[in-house]
Amino acid sequence: MLSKKTRYALKALVVLGKNFGGVPIQISKIASEEHIPKKFLEQILLDLRNAGLLYSKKGSGGGYGLVKDPAEISVVQILRLTGGPVALLPCVSLNFYQKCDECDNEETCGVRDVFVDVRDATVKILSETSIADVIKREKNLIENYTQ
Template sequence: MLSQQSRYALKALIHLASRNPEKPHPTAEIASACNVPRKFLEAILLDLKVAGLVHSTRGKLGGYSLARSPQSITFGDVIRVTDGPLALLHCASKKFYRRCLDCPDEQACQLRAIMIEARDKLSAVLDNRSLADAMNGGAGGILDDQTAPLET
């Protein structure tokens, strides 16, 4: 499930992308516009800065701006920063691979094979949807707090 941290990060980045992306926007403005708690947003923006997705500018006219174009920042990029790997198991992750300690034969493990397939399908969507897509209505309302819950 997408964490609240990821939702807030995506909302903040889409806000920056939909304004003048090169101009610094104060944290308070972003928090207010996105209905996100300011202190929580500050921590999220710091993580995004360390990951190279935003720049920060100090001073009276300072704030945060996108470090890359909205077309080049994908949902997958953001979620990996805020939530970690897309894969459900470390042994199925491309970027955060770690062998499972309880698995005697990784190559024969059916659980791993299915989790790799799931990772690939999720990655195919998230790594091909950008902030620019979301600005153009391509996010399908997933960031909207009013979205109806999915039936499971």
């Protein structure tokens, strides 16, 4: 399961992605639109800023904006920045690997082998999907929904 932090980050990035190229958007605006606790969102956006994904502007008329084109930001990147492992087992994680306590030899673990496949399938989808793609999907869904 993704953490709330990750979900909130994705939601916020979609908002910022739609606004790419425009004037900065305030935390409080994103928070109220997306029903995210403001102080929590503050921390999250700060992390994303410190990771170089967002720029910020203080003072009146300030707020946050994307540094890069939303087409250049993949969903998997956000999961890794905000949450942690994409894999379902620590011994299978590419970026948050941890040795399996109970396995004598994880090279020959059949369970692990299955979850390597799951990880690969998941990473494939999430690395091929950008914030821009999420926005496109949303548009398509809205079109078909109101028909």
